[in-house]
Amino acid sequence: MCGITGYIGYREAYPIIINGLKRLEYRGYDSAGIILYDGKEMKMSKTKGKVANLEKKIEKNITKTGTIGFGHTRWATHGVPNDVNSHPHYSESENLAIIHNGIIENYDTIKKELISRGYTFKSDTDTEVLINLIEEVKKQENVKLGKAVQIALNQVVGAYAIVVFDKTHPNELVVAKLGSPIAIGIGKDNKEFFIASDASPFIEYTKNAIYLEDEEVAVIKVGKSVKVRKIKDDSIVDSKVLQLQLNLDQIEKGGYDHFMLKEIYEQPKAIIDTYRGRLLANEGIIRMAGVDDNIQRFLNADRIIIVACGTSWHAGLVAEYLFEDIARIPVEVEYGSEFRYRNPIITNKDIVISISQSGETADTLAAVKMAREKGAFVFGVCNVVGSSIARETDAGAYTHAGPEIGVASTKAFTTQITVLSLIALKLGLAKGNLSKSAYQNYLHQMELIPNKVEALLNINDKVKHIASIYKDAKNFLYLGRGFNFPVALEGALKLKEISYIHAEGYPAAEMKHGPIALIDENMPIVVIATKKGHYEKVVSNIQEIKARKGKIIAVVTEGDTTVKEIADHTIEIPETEEAFTPLLTTIPLQLLSYHIAVMLEKNVDQPRNLAKSVTVE
Ligand code: F6R
Secondary structure (H helix, E strand, C coil), X not given: CCEEEEEECCCCHHHHHHHHHHHHHHHCCCEEEEEEECCCCEEEEEEECCHHHHHHHHHHHCCCCCCEEEEEEECCCCCCCCCCCXXXXXXXXXXXXXXXXXXXXXXXXXXXXXXXXXXXXXXXXHHHHHHHHHXXXXXXXXXXXXXXXXXXXXXXXEEEEEEEEECCCCCEEEEEEEECCCXXXXXXXXXXXXXXXXXXXXXXXXXXXXXXXXXXXXXXXXXXXXXXXXXXXXCEECCCCEECCCCHHHHCCCCCCCHHHHHHHCHHHHHHXXXXXXXXXXXXXXXXXXXXXXXXXXXXXXXXXXXECHHHHHHHHHHHHHHHHHHCCCEEEEEHHHHHCCCCCCCCCEEEEEEECCCCCHHHHHHHHHHHHXXXXXXXXXXXXXXXXXXXXXXXXXXXXXXXXXXXXXXXXXXXXXXXHHHHHHHHHHCCCCCHHHHHHHHHHHHHHHHHHHHHHHHHXXXXXXXXXXXXXXXXXXXECHHHHHHHHHHHHHHHHHHCCEEEEEEHHHHXXXXXXXXXXXXXXXXXXXXXXXXXXXXXXXXXXXXXXXEEEEEEECCCCHHHHHCCEEEEXXXXXXXXXXXXXXXXXXXXXXXXXXXXXXXXXXXXXXXXXCCCC
């Protein structure tokens, strides 16, 4: 969480930083701030609220000149979101300035020590403690900024991506990373450098970037190359310069009102991009290097443990049904946060699959590290190329969904399910649980999914109409069974996170064990009742709801007549294999939550209190 971006070079830094902050706002938007150095002085402006507020404030309080600077958009951890707690922060002498994404866990102890040495603090943040620690080290050890940062970070427990500037040596920026991501864009002939939490702020300036690894510090000087060292032992690191694939179109709204809507509509393409080169239906082949290279491990695995958070955890639940049904491998699905602190029993015959769009989620990352330490083979399903989880895992498969900017995850979910379906099918065939003809049929059905999603998106207006009827409801219930139980959970999550309406997902049959008490004529209930998934049983549940006057919005298979007669509204999805229905049933639920949130005038892409990349525990 928190987005950081910086520039050092020959151009005016302000437009680069402010536009960069807008692109990074998905990472946090409690407050924003900027520092510019114009050759003489540092000028700081910061404020509670969004980057747009910052822009207005800057117009009044600082000049926008300077070829060095950095900016921050915050998701608050320590200290309420207000102007003072916003980043950047100065050191006591105001010679040093810092922006920080992460948490310094032992900040309190360090703060007390610094207070005893005469330091004073303006904010409640852990970050102000860190910059004063760096200042103190610099003074005590009489070292340059890079060295002081390195020594200070060796005393710190926590996570960080930081950028630090020293106005007494204004030709360099120092950057360091542990746990939170940071990329350094390298301009032509080393004449300029860009720094950011992801590459989106500098994509129009350079395609060459270094991604710092954990426990690395970099000193960036104009005219010189980036010098990277290990924080712990001071050894020099020969960082690889990567060629970025990202382009500007991918990170802009492209005519849609919101990123979320754009990303919902991108799903047909995202699914194709995800299976392109992997699903060779006519040849009857699924090619996935990460699985092929480790096939014996997969085939000999006693069980698969899936770790993830949020929407990715829901994709993991779908995968549980896929792997158990198709590949007959026992599966456990774990929240990263619970798994990592539970002393779980893991052996070297377990395969851990971690699912994460961002590849940066702190709890999932920690679970990955722990599983590897305990001897498990860890496979990553990530969207962001080169992300921490992608790097920490033994093997993996990217989802190729393209950048997902809306905070509510949509195309990440369907592409994760696509990857996980391919793995399950591959293993199902290899283990002899799937006949060649059943396998072949699955491959052809999977190939048809993008077109079916495309066709399904035509229900947008109908879903919008349904949204207009129920937008003022205080509670929603989402019910599904089997493969579509996780979709019910996901539908409820989507609604609550962007419209702030309370919603719960339940396995349909569990309704009568409690939630049925909530049902009255004011309660909308979204029921997934597709033809192949325990259809008759779900129809009985729908009857039970009807008997209690609940309002039924049913997602059914094309041509359904039974549910149509009972439900208040039906939304038809094209027919497919039961295992693939989540790829379709989730689409109307995404649209429903989107339209309700828009009608309630909520901030769809940046819902309150949330951030896209959860790099804190
Ligand atoms: C919900 C949502 C979150 C994320 C969760 C995990 O729409 O976006 O629940 O799914 O924070 O994030 P990743 O997949 O990046 O690990």
